[in-house]
Amino acid sequence: MVSRKQALLEVKGLKTHFFTEDGIVPAVDGVDFSVAAGETLGIVGESGCGKSVTALSVMRLIASPGRVVAGSILFEGRDLAQSSQEEMCDLRGNRMAMIFQEPMTSLNPVYTVGEQIREAVQTHDRQISDGAARVRAVEMLRMVGIPLPEERYRAFPHEMSGGMRQRVMIAMALSLAPALLIADEPTTALDVTIQAQILELMKDLRERVQTAVMLITHDLGVVADMADKVAVMYAGEIVENADVYSLFREPLHPYTQGLLASIPTLASTRNQRLNVIHGTVPNLLRLPPGCRFAPRCPKAMDICRQVRPTLRDVDGGRQVSCWLY
Amino acid sequence: MNSEQSTVSRDAKAVASNGKVLLSVRDLKKYYPIRGGLLRRTVAQVKAVDDVSFEIKAGETFGLVGESGCGKTTIGRTIIHLLTATAGQVLFDGQDVFKLGGGELKRLRRDMQIIFQDPYGSLDPRMPVGEIVGEGLRIHNIGDPKKREEMVRETMSLVGLRGQYARRYPHEFSGGQRQRIGIARALVLRPKFVVCDEPVSALDVSIQSQVLNLLTELREELGLTYLFIAHNLAVVKYISDRIGVMYLGRLAETSVSERLYEHPMHPYTQALVSAIPIPDPTMRRQRIVLKGDVPSPVNPPSGCRFHTRCPQYIGDVCKMVEPQLVEKEPGHFVACHLY
Numbered sequence: 152m153v154s155r156k157q158a159l160l161e162v163k164g165l166k167t168h169f170f171t172e173d174g175i176v177p178a179v180d181g182v183d184f185s186v187a188a189g190e191t192l193g194i195v196g197e198s199g200c201g202k203s204v205t206a207l208s209v210m211r212l213i214a215s216p217g218r219v220v221a222g223s224i225l226f227e228g229r230d231l232a233q234s235s236q237e238e239m240c241d242l243r244g245n246r247m248a249m250i251f252q253e254p255m256t257s258l259n260p261v262y263t264v265g266e267q268i269r270e271a272v273q274t275h276d277r278q279i280s281d282g283a284a285r286v287r288a289v290e291m292l293r294m295v296g297i298p299l300p301e302e303r304y305r306a307f308p309h310e311m312s313g314g315m316r317q318r319v320m321i322a323m324a325l326s327l328a329p330a331l332l333i334a335d336e337p338t339t340a341l342d343v344t345i346q347a348q349i350l351e352l353m354k355d356l357r358e359r360v361q362t363a364v365m366l367i368t369h370d371l372g373v374v375a376d377m378a379d380k381v382a383v384m385y386a387g388e389i390v391e392n393a394d395v396y397s398l399f400r401e402p403l404h405p406y407t408q409g410l411l412a413s414i415p416t417l418a419s420t421r422n423q424r425l426n427v428i429h430g431t432v433p434n435l436l437r438l439p440p441g442c443r444f445a446p447r448c449p450k451a452m453d454i455c456r457q458v459r460p461t462l463r464d465v466d467g468g469r470q471v472s473c474w475l476y
Numbered sequence: 477m478n479s480e481q482s483t484v485s486r487d488a489k490a491v492a493s494n495g496k497v498l499l500s501v502r503d504l505k506k507y508y509p510i511r512g513g514l515l516r517r518t519v520a521q522v523k524a525v526d527d528v529s530f531e532i533k534a535g536e537t538f539g540l541v542g543e544s545g546c547g548k549t550t551i552g553r554t555i556i557h558l559l560t561a562t563a564g565q566v567l568f569d570g571q572d573v574f575k576l577g578g579g580e581l582k583r584l585r586r587d588m589q590i591i592f593q594d595p596y597g598s599l600d601p602r603m604p605v606g607e608i609v610g611e612g613l614r615i616h617n618i619g620d621p622k623k624r625e626e627m628v629r630e631t632m633s634l635v636g637l638r639g640q641y642a643r644r645y646p647h648e649f650s651g652g653q654r655q656r657i658g659i660a661r662a663l664v665l666r667p668k669f670v671v672c673d674e675p676v677s678a679l680d681v682s683i684q685s686q687v688l689n690l691l692t693e694l695r696e697e698l699g700l701t702y703l704f705i706a707h708n709l710a711v712v713k714y715i716s717d718r719i720g721v722m723y724l725g726r727l728a729e730t731s732v733s734e735r736l737y738e739h740p741m742h743p744y745t746q747a748l749v750s751a752i753p754i755p756d757p758t759m760r761r762q763r764i765v766l767k768g769d770v771p772s773p774v775n776p777p778s779g780c781r782f783h784t785r786c787p788q789y790i791g792d793v794c795k796m797v798e799p800q801l802v803e804k805e806p807g808h809f810v811a812c813h814l815y
Binding site: 197198298312314315342343344345346347348350351369370371372373374375376378395396399400409410411413414415416417419424425426427428429431 | 543544650651652653680681682683684685686688689692707709710713714737747748749750751752753754755756757758759763765766769770
């Protein structure tokens with residue numbers, strides 16, 4: 152259900168561009184969305200659509216040659232786009248946390264996982280003693296379902312499997328009890344049975360801690376399972392915004408329609424031809440003048456090739472960026 | 477509808493080819509030694525594939541699914557003798573693959589090809605695409621240069637690549653196009669049998685469906701037999717006639733595709749099927765969430781290898797006795813003490 156709660160995070164007109172030798176790459180090019188407290192927003196799209204850059208922009212973790220060039224990122228009433236790095240450091244690992252796709256590279260290899268969680272606990276609660284923080288860290292490890300948490304506290308990241316490491320990342324992120332958790336492809340590197348464990352864990356914790364989640368993924372199955380609202384991205388833009396039920400019942404944008412029809416599901420008959428979106432995503436350095444999806448769109452009209460559509464409200468509290476509506 | 481017709485013709489073909497086994501894998505084992513100590517002696521073994529048997533009929537697609545480290549890729553590579561088996565036998569068209577000498581093996585390689593997962597790592601970046609696709613023809617001394625160029629162009633157009641791309645280099649292509657190059661390279665020798673090792677895992681959904689359609693069309697057109705290896709069960713079900721589910725180097729269950737999803741019998745298969753995220757938010761189902769991780773293949777659990785995580789563990793028999801694959805309904809084999 153679409154929640155009517157006040158937005159915790161409200162992003163407006165966000166543009167993040169990369170200034171490369173070959174030219175300016177508009178990785179995120181005017182994106183609007185909002186997330187309310189306790190709500191899960193799924194951001195879906197294929198490689199290079201700008202979904203990860205959107206997440207990193209919200210965290211203000213964009214490194215050179217990239218830069219947030221326009222837009223506002225209102226989080227709890229404060230504009231992060233205007234915040235100093237000090238203010239950001241205070242928010243990150245406190246009110247907002249992020250988990251990444253590759254849990255090996257995002258943990259520090261020379262500290263035990265327990266120490267890393269303890270550090271997170273102490274960042275959040277500066278009054279807590281070392282001993283008490285340690286107890287909390289062990290508690291977090293137990294909460295995310297790591298067997299023998301007292302022993303695993305002393306383990307180094309390389310001594311753990313991918314699923315275990317992702318649990319550690321989640322334990323660390325949630326020991327902060329953040330208002331907003333950004334999860335960038337949190338289960339993509341994991342096997343399906345481990346993915347199932349992690350998704351159940353995230354749901355359970357979301358209920359207990361009431362954290363809002365921005366879930367970035369290319370997997371429409373994961374989105375259907377986890378999200379309340381969905382934003383579909385294509386070539387740096389959001390092409391459709393809807394609650395999860397409406398989106399899957401009646402996708403409006405031809406790109407969303409194409410995506411949903413091209414996944415083989417367990418229900419699809421053997422050897423039945425899969426729907427295909429012809430062509431490939433455009434090079435962001437040479438974008439077509441009109442709608443960015445027009446060259447691949449089966450329903451493209453003349454106007455689509457000339458004028459860029461904007462995200463507009465349509466019935467049912469949904470938004471779509473397409474000349475058909 | 478067109479698609480229905482093709483399904484019907486395929487079933488008819490499957491019936492026609494009934495009986496003729498193209499590939500037969502018997503008690504296949506592949507162990508990797510772990511060396512240690514001063515003398516680099518073998519101190520332990522990774523049992524990547526441990527006693528696996530199955531057959532593939534001509535014109536059939538056999539899917540192998542399982543999670544990382546279950547041995548599915550090792551099986552594919554051992555069958556076509558890219559890796560040397562530790563024990564067991566592979567019969568291809570009646571010939572014992574592991575007993576063939578240099579010349580005979582080379583001849584056989586024309587009939588058995590492989591498509592790799594990584595479209596970035598599996599193409600030589602310094603070779604023009606035409607050379608990559610045509611390399612097999614050169615190695616096997618087929619035709620003169622002119623004839624070879626013709627065959628390369630023909631195969632490229634078969635997989636949907638324009639002939640003039642032959643002079644370009646791999647980096648000029650997108651992931652989906654690179655995978656087409658990999659497919660063209662495998663098909664230029666017109667093999668009978670192709671191992672498809674996770675051919676669409678590295679691709680985006682919209683591109684993935686293009687490649688899956690292409691593989692299906694090529695199978696019809698060229699009468700190919702596939703061993704299709706993947707971790708995505710929906711993809712495997714879509715393309716395969718029969719499926720084998722692997723866990724820790726062994727087959728847990730094999731069955732006709734439809735039946736495996738309608739009625740999975742092995743508790744591991746049940747968990748796998750229930751874990752697939754379904755792109756439909758109205759589907760609320762009970763997920764079987766397994767405890768813990770896959771154990772190490774260096775020291776697999778005794779008895780049934782799945783007993784440490786099995787939600788339907790029935791007692792000592794699971795811990796002590798290794799279950800064998802037994803046919804529990806026509807064409808449906810399960811290795812589990814429950815049945």
